[in-house]
Amino acid sequence: MLELYQFELSHYCEKVRLILDYKGLAYRKIEVTPGIGQVDLFRLSGQRQVPVLKDGNEVIADSTAIALYLDRKFPDRPILPADAKQRALCLLMEEWADESIGLNSRKVMLGAFNQSPELRLSSLPASTPDLVRNLVKSFPREVFDVLGAGVGLGAESVRSARKAMEQNLESLNTLLQDSPYLVSDQPTLADFAVAGLTMYIKFPDIPYLAIPDGLKGKGVPGLADVFAYSTFWEWRDRLYADFRKPPISATPPASSAPTSIDIE
Numbered sequence: 005m006l007e008l009y010q011f012e013l014s015h016y017c018e019k020v021r022l023i024l025d026y027k028g029l030a031y032r033k034i035e036v037t038p039g040i041g042q043v044d045l046f047r048l049s050g051q052r053q054v055p056v057l058k059d060g061n062e063v064i065a066d067s068t069a070i071a072l073y074l075d076r077k078f079p080d081r082p083i084l085p086a087d088a089k090q091r092a093l094c095l096l097m098e099e100w101a102d103e104s105i106g107l108n109s110r111k112v113m114l115g116a117f118n119q120s121p122e123l124r125l126s127s128l129p130a131s132t133p134d135l136v137r138n139l140v141k142s143f144p145r146e147v148f149d150v151l152g153a154g155v156g157l158g159a160e161s162v163r164s165a166r167k168a169m170e171q172n173l174e175s176l177n178t179l180l181q182d183s184p185y186l187v188s189d190q191p192t193l194a195d196f197a198v199a200g201l202t203m204y205i206k207f208p209d210i211p212y213l214a215i216p217d218g219l220k221g222k223g224v225p226g227l228a229d230v231f232a233y234s235t236f237w238e239w240r241d242r243l244y245a246d247f248r249k250p251p252i253s254a255t256p257p258a259s260s261a262p263t264s265i266d267i268e
Contacts, residue, residue, distance in 0.1 A: 006031035009045060009056040012214050015106060016067040017055045019200030023071050026191065026247045027081050068102065071193050083193040094187045097194035105172055105201040108165040113204035115162035116224040123222060166227075169205065173233045180239045191243065199243050206237060212248050 008024070008031050010017040024031050036045060036054050049056045049065040056063065057070045064073045075083050085091045117123055176198065179186060186194045206228035207213070209221030223229065228237070 007034055007058040008032070009034045009036055009048070009054055009058065011036055011054050014054055015109065015201045015203040016102075018203050018213070019067050019197050020055045020057070020070050022196040022200050022243075022248055023074055023083060023193070025249045026083070026196065027074060027078050029074070029078060067197075068098065071098075071196075075193075083191070083196065085188050085190075085192055087188070090188050090192075094192045094194045097186060098197040101194065101197040101201050104168060105198065108168045108172070109202060109204040111162050111165035112169050112224050112227065115159075115166065118162075120225065169224075169227060173205075173227060173236055177233050177236045180235050191247065195243060199240050202240065206240075208241075208244055208248075210244065210250065212244065212250055 006024070006029060008017070008020060010020075010033055012033075012035060045054075045056065046052050048058070049063050051065050053065065055067055055070060056065045057073065058064075059073075059077065062073070064070050071083065085094055176186075185191050186198065203213075204224075206223030207215060207219050207221065211220065227233065
């Protein structure tokens with residue numbers, strides 16, 4: 005069986021999970037968690053980032069490389085168009101999604117957690133004690149600003165990322181006004197990249213992901229909940245409903261997984 009070394013809340017992993025589900029491929033998720041196991045992931049793949057796909061003796065790192073491998077190995081339900089121009093457009097859009105949506109959505113999400121105590125509370129498990137909830141809710145915003153600036157996520161960086169995401173969503177909303185998919189009349193790699201990588205802007209409201217219930221359907225205020233982008237969000241909901249499979253709770257977790265602190 006295919007093995008996906010992943011982080012459940014990685015939007016790059018979600019891109020791969022969408023493709024695996026679309027192709028109807030059985031796979032086992034191996035969750036990576038911060039810790040010493042990062043060395044094991046490096047030994048397996050030669051790098052420390054997820055997702056990594058293991059198919060027998062084949063080990064493939066990077067979401068784009070995994071997508072292209074899956075399309076070569078399992079050609080049923082192709083995710084690359086046969087038409088040369090559509091294929092080129094698909095690959096260009098996928099690269100744009102990785103670099104613009106993927107990077108900017110992470111910054112915008114972290115900025116939203118800074119600004120919104122309610123969003124921070126939504127990310128906590130239901131069993132979190134009230135004392136911890138109150139601490140999380142009342143944590144000074146200035147502390148988040150200082151911490152964010154220290155890792156390149158200061159206020160100006162978040163504002164720039166938000167402007168980029170507004171432009172991205174406006175463009176996607178326009179492209180999907182009269183089209184079922186972004187490139188052709190069938191879903192392609194571009195669609196799955198865009199759908200998966202917008203996860204941080206708005207989490208799916210159906211339990212496709214193992215996330216706290218409070219986060220389901222929640223997202224970045226002003227991006228996830230405004231009418232101007234409703235066509236895009238309705239399209240993404242349909243894509244999930246048509247192709248994404250809810251997790252099977254009986255799937256046994258791997259307790260000895262390698263670990264990583266990166267999520268790309």
